[in-house]
Amino acid sequence: xxxxxxxxxxxxxxxxxxxxxxxxxxxxxxxxxxxxxxxxxxxxxxxxxxxxxxxxxxxxxxxxxxxxxxxxxxxxxxxxxxxxxxxxxxxxxxxxxxxxxxxxxxxxxxxxxxxxxxxxxxxxxxxxxxxxxxxxxxxxxxxxxxxxxxxxxxxxxxxxxxxxxxxxxxxxxxxxxxxxxxxxxxxxxxxxxxxxxxxxxxxxxxxxxxxxxxxxxxxxxxxxxxxxxxxxxxxxxxxxxxxxxxxxxxxxxxxxxxxxxxxxxxxxxxxxxxxxxxxxxxxxxxxxxxxxxxxxxxxxxxxxxxxxxxxxxxxxxxxxxxxxxxxxxxxxxxxxxxxxxxxxxxxxxxxxxxxxxxxxxxxxxxxxxxxxxxxxxxxxxxxxxxxxxxxxxxxxxxxxxxxxxxxxxxxxxxxxxxxxxxxxxxxxxxxxxxxxxxx
Amino acid sequence: xxxxxxxxxxxxxxxxxxxxxxxxxxxxxxxxxxxxxxxxxxxxxxxxxxxxxxxxxxxxxxxxxxxxxxxxxxxxxxxxxxxxxxxxxxxxxxxxxxxxxxxxxxxxxxxxxxxxxxxxxxxxxxxxxxxxxxxxxxxxxxxxxxxxxxxxxxxxxxxxxxxxxxxxxxxxxxxxxxxxxxxxxxxxxxxxxxxxxxxxxxxxxxxxxxxxxxxxxxxxxxxxxxxxxxxxxxxxxxxxxxxxxxxxxxxxxxxxxxxxxxxxxxxxxxxxxxxxxxxxxxxxxxxxxxxxxxxxxxxxxxxxxxxxxxxxxxxxxxxxxxxxxxxxxxxxxxxxxxxxxxxxxxxxxxxxxxxxxxxxxxxxxxxxxxxxxxxxxxxxxxxxxxxxxxxxxxxxxxxxxxxxxxxxxxxxxxxxxxxxxxxxxxxxxxxxxxxxxxx
Numbered sequence: 001x002x003x004x005x006x007x008x009x010x011x012x013x014x015x016x017x018x019x020x021x022x023x024x025x026x027x028x029x030x031x032x033x034x035x036x037x038x039x040x041x042x043x044x045x046x047x048x049x050x051x052x053x054x055x056x057x058x059x060x061x062x063x064x065x066x067x068x069x070x071x072x073x074x075x076x077x078x079x080x081x082x083x084x085x086x087x088x089x090x091x092x093x094x095x096x097x098x099x100x101x102x103x104x105x106x107x108x109x110x111x112x113x114x115x116x117x118x119x120x121x122x123x124x125x126x127x128x129x130x131x132x133x134x135x136x137x138x139x140x141x142x143x144x145x146x147x148x149x150x151x152x153x154x155x156x157x158x159x160x161x162x163x164x165x166x167x168x169x170x171x172x173x174x175x176x177x178x179x180x181x182x183x184x185x186x187x188x189x190x191x192x193x194x195x196x197x198x199x200x201x202x203x204x205x206x207x208x209x210x211x212x213x214x215x216x217x218x219x220x221x222x223x224x225x226x227x228x229x230x231x232x233x234x235x236x237x238x239x240x241x242x243x244x245x246x247x248x249x250x251x252x253x254x255x256x257x258x259x260x261x262x263x264x265x266x267x268x269x270x271x272x273x274x275x276x277x278x279x280x281x282x283x284x285x286x287x288x289x290x291x292x293x294x295x296x297x298x299x300x301x302x303x304x305x306x307x308x309x310x311x312x313x314x315x316x317x318x319x320x321x322x323x324x325x326x327x328x329x330x331x332x333x334x335x336x337x338x339x340x341x342x343x344x345x346x347x348x349x350x351x352x353x354x355x356x357x358x359x360x361x362x363x364x365x366x367x368x369x370x371x372x373x374x375x376x377x378x379x380x381x382x383x384x385x386x387x388x389x390x391x392x393x394x395x396x397x398x399x400x401x402x403x404x405x406x407x408x409x410x411x412x413x414x415x416x417x418x419x420x421x422x423x424x425x426x427x428x429x430x431x432x433x434x435x436x437x438x439x
Numbered sequence: 440x441x442x443x444x445x446x447x448x449x450x451x452x453x454x455x456x457x458x459x460x461x462x463x464x465x466x467x468x469x470x471x472x473x474x475x476x477x478x479x480x481x482x483x484x485x486x487x488x489x490x491x492x493x494x495x496x497x498x499x500x501x502x503x504x505x506x507x508x509x510x511x512x513x514x515x516x517x518x519x520x521x522x523x524x525x526x527x528x529x530x531x532x533x534x535x536x537x538x539x540x541x542x543x544x545x546x547x548x549x550x551x552x553x554x555x556x557x558x559x560x561x562x563x564x565x566x567x568x569x570x571x572x573x574x575x576x577x578x579x580x581x582x583x584x585x586x587x588x589x590x591x592x593x594x595x596x597x598x599x600x601x602x603x604x605x606x607x608x609x610x611x612x613x614x615x616x617x618x619x620x621x622x623x624x625x626x627x628x629x630x631x632x633x634x635x636x637x638x639x640x641x642x643x644x645x646x647x648x649x650x651x652x653x654x655x656x657x658x659x660x661x662x663x664x665x666x667x668x669x670x671x672x673x674x675x676x677x678x679x680x681x682x683x684x685x686x687x688x689x690x691x692x693x694x695x696x697x698x699x700x701x702x703x704x705x706x707x708x709x710x711x712x713x714x715x716x717x718x719x720x721x722x723x724x725x726x727x728x729x730x731x732x733x734x735x736x737x738x739x740x741x742x743x744x745x746x747x748x749x750x751x752x753x754x755x756x757x758x759x760x761x762x763x764x765x766x767x768x769x770x771x772x773x774x775x776x777x778x779x780x781x782x783x784x785x786x787x788x789x790x791x792x793x794x795x796x797x798x799x800x801x802x803x804x805x806x807x808x809x810x811x812x813x814x815x816x817x818x819x820x821x822x823x824x825x826x827x828x829x830x831x832x833x834x835x836x837x838x839x840x841x842x843x844x845x846x847x848x849x850x851x852x853x854x855x856x857x858x859x860x861x862x863x864x865x866x867x868x869x870x871x872x873x874x875x876x877x878x
Contacts, residue, residue: 030537058538060509063548067502098469099497105744108547109502153718156695256595279592281749283722284756288595305544310720317723
């Protein structure tokens with residue numbers, strides 16, 4: 001183990017032409033081509049390779065790829081052990097490069113690239129320990145977990161001592177929850193029925209299929225036109241009834257007051273949460289919206305575009321969110337996610353990860369399993385997003401049974417894409433793209 | 440005019456090896472190589488070329504260069520008039536690309552690239568009108584200015600009507616202030632004496648030189664070690680006395696509570712402001728620090744890393760800053776700066792732009808001239824940063840006389856770099872870099 005050396009780090013620009021079918025269309029993101037900057041960490045042990053990706057939606061993936069290459073020099077040439085023995089220091093080292101920090105700091109392109117590399121390191125680490133990532137985390141002591149976190153800028157919300165205390169309080173009952181998860185799986189919700197680009201008939205059909213599959217939580221996209229939203233929510237409520245939960249997602253479409261007015265109209269259909277009502281940077285705006293919508297029983301959810309732990313800290317401090325939607329690769333990888341899971345626990349806010357895209361479902365199942373087993377110890381109000389797209393490209397795709405994620409058992413972070421899929425979808429010269437461009 | 444077409448947009452990676460002399464070193468940025476992603480917009484009129492840059496500090500400049508190239512398709516092929524006749528729509532178009540938005544939104548690399556392109560457009564616009572940028576802005580009507588702003592996400596703080604009202608209230612006295620500026624210049628402060636890397640003797644010498652040059656406001660870097668800060672502040676106060684203003688800058692070094700404790704110690708030396716005490720993303724943290732330090736007469740200043748107008752809006756709403764330090768190219772160019780100037784006016788907070796680096800002094804003089812003439816109409820507590828670095832590379836460098844900026848009179852945004860400097864400093868193959876790499 002101690003002699004495994006990081007020999008190289010390569011990055012590929014992988015894009016799926018999803019915009020052709022309007023899968024994934026919402027108010028803000030009208031024509032996404034689900035994409036990834038895909039990182040491979042090569043080691044001196046040819047059987048030990050780490051994979052990580054960051055999710056993008058087409059143009060600009062090449063920019064994230066180049067950012068990964070800019071960070072590469074920070075890990076190549078080091079031993080795996082020197083990086084994993086103090087994961088907190090490793091994360092600080094990657095996010096604090098004295099020149100690259102300027103083009104963030106800890107946000108946007110450079111932080112997306114950080115996530116791909118950090119997640120690839122965790123994949124490598126978990127594989128070297130022959131455990132799925134969630135189990136690697138679950139098996140760590142509270143002290144080991146806390147040492148993975150960079151507490152810079154969050155000590156006014158949570159200290160390392162408080163974090164250790166939270167983790168210790170759940171230690172004794174961990175195995176029970178591991179067994180429960182392996183038996184029952186992790187509750188999930190589906191976004192597959194509710195994209196803006198779909199026809200009414202397609203929505204109805206998808207709802208019925210989802211009910212047949214055992215789903216109890218549904219989410220749809222809203223925002224552009226209130227009358228259209230009313231019509232679509234009515235259709236869905238007719239299909240799923242009021243005993244199941246329905247969430248709506250505006251993808252940052254509104255200003256603060258618009259969000260409040262629009263949601264008052266939609267309150268008729270009893271949405272459980274409104275997701276991304278406004279700018280992801282507007283902590284105080286989310287707090288204003290949360291306060292205004294609380295009397296209607298609507299909670300505010302956000303996080304898929306929340307740049308880092310400092311922003312999540314404030315969303316929690318300001319009572320701006322009722323649901324905390326971490327993103328596995330907009331946050332700077334596993335380490336930063338750990339800090340947010342612990343802050344959310346301290347503020348008593350459930351974490352319901354953002355997923356979908358490409359690879360996000362594969363990633364977040366690990367994070368929520370760890371959250372339940374080691375941090376929150378409750379499933380109340382905790383559901384993980386699931387979207388039925390592009391899983392076939394993964395070597396170990398996530399598995400959903402009866403609306404629940406089945407815990408992965410293969411070593412690693414489940415993010416390895418099949419070699420054939422990589423070759424076909426590499427942009428711009430993969431066969432899929434040469435074909436699209438001929439049409 | 441109406442037939443000027445944007446034919447091409449080119450981008451160069453320009454770096455100055457400033458880390459060799461530790462010019463510009465601070466607690467967080469220990470070895471910057473002042474750099475720029477330098478954009479040139481070519482038009483069908485060969486005499487009409489627009490320039491814009493975004494400031495970076497070395498590694499990662501190539502990532503911003505690639506982001507500029509990703510945005511290029513949004514402006515090339517269009518007429519200049521189609522872009523300038525509705526600058527607000529143009530800005531929204533550039534910042535809302537349905538795929539590129541994902542890798543921001545409106546922050547980090549993609550927003551830095553946006554700034555370079557947007558500023559190049561304004562440079563082109565001002566040159567086509569044969570006016571320096573500040574005069575182009577000053578000559579616009581309130582309605583024209585407000586139409587340049589994207590009010591998305593800020594209408595809860597300022598509406599277009601309120602912005603027009605602010606601008607109208609200063610209309611009649613504008614010419615008076617233009618004349619005053621042309622006669623007296625714009626008050627500035629110097630950061631040249633206070634970098635962390637300098638010896639005590641160098642600090643003393645630089646202080647004396649600055650006093651001889653007529654400076655009345657001084658800023659130094661602090662943060663890493665409280666005893667070292669005390670020693671350096673004592674030296675500087677001995678040199679400049681207490682009748683002049685002294686500001687300190689921690690460059691994001693502290694957590695919230697550390698900032699408060701450290702600054703209580705330094706309060707002995709009566710700093711006027713503490714700049715960047717903590718994470719630039721921590722609005723609530725800045726508010727906590729501001730409240731704690733107010734009894735000591737120390738104001739909080741931040742903004743050079745403030746990602747966008749939504750973050751500035753909240754800093755103002757939360758009473759988190761006493762000084763608003765806009766950055767000319769971390770904000771998405773002139774349009775977004777206009778929105779922040781108007782919000783700051785509404786909240787009665789002075790704008791003291793961040794400058795230094797490469798080109799920032801050349802940029803911000805225009806913004807503060809406009810702010811004084813058309814928005815704030817007062818100079819109280821308003822000073823513009825000045826650092827004596829790298830001005831010799833500009834075709835129209837800023838001019839300082841007696842600690843004041845002399846208003847530029849050449850058409851454009853003063854950001855054109857000399858061709859020889861570009862060739863010498865292009866990374867990695869310019870002659871300066873081939874020489875550095877041989878040492």
